[in-house]
Amino acid sequence: MGLFDFARNIGKKIFGKEEEAPAALEQHINEDNPGVSGLQVQVQDGVATLTGEASSAEALEKAVLMAGNAMGIQEVKADGMTIADGSQVGGDDEFYIIEKGDTLWEIAEKAYGNGSKYTKIVEVNREVIKNADLIFPGQKIRIPKDI
Incomplete structure (x- = not known):
């Protein structure tokens, strides 16, 4: 996908x-x-x-x-x-589809080796994640490589 x-x-x-x-x-x-x-x-x-x-x-x-x-x-x-700025879609970021049972803490642990960095995931997805406690299976989010 x-x-x-x-x-x-x-x-x-x-x-x-x-x-x-x-x-x-x-x-x-x-x-x-x-x-x-x-x-x-x-x-x-x-x-x-x-x-x-x-x-x-x-x-x-x-x-x-x-x-x-x-x-x-x-x-x-x-x-x-x-x-406008000539940048390319899909540069360094990855995209992740939330699965049943996922938490942002666990996603941050997998991506960065540190669950407390979940706040950065929320920050770059603020238009999509309105409440860090209300993510749902199938939701697609950005996982930035540089945090």
């Missing part, structure tokens, strides 16, 4: 019917705007297509995760997004 693929039947419930999805996802992303402008979202058959400009690859990745972690979305396409 790549960065742009998600589990359609899990996630945060942001919209009811698919025709409500574009406006709901735009609002959701803009509420905690990770650095995107001119954002437009289209959704068809569980596939969200994002267009606009991201200030960086990190901003684009966050927008993709915000859209993809919504219930009803199975894929996010971002070919219509430009990246």
Whole structure:
């Protein structure tokens, strides 16, 4: 499962019917705007297509995760997004899909050898993880290599 693929039947419930999805996802992303402008979202058959400009690859990745972690979305396409600073998506960061029984402490132990560094994972995923105690199986997050 790549960065742009998600589990359609899990996630945060942001919209009811698919025709409500574009406006709901735009609002959701803009509420905690990770650095995107001119954002437009289209959704068809569980596939969200994002267009606009991201200030960086990190901003684009966050927008993709915000859209993809919504219930009803199975894929996010971002070919219509430009990246202002010229950075590349998927640079040094890794992406992790939370499994049943996972805790952020355990994820940080695996990634960094130190569970107390889970706060850094929360910090770089603040748009996706609103409460460190409320993560769910299937949720996709960024695991930065440099902390």
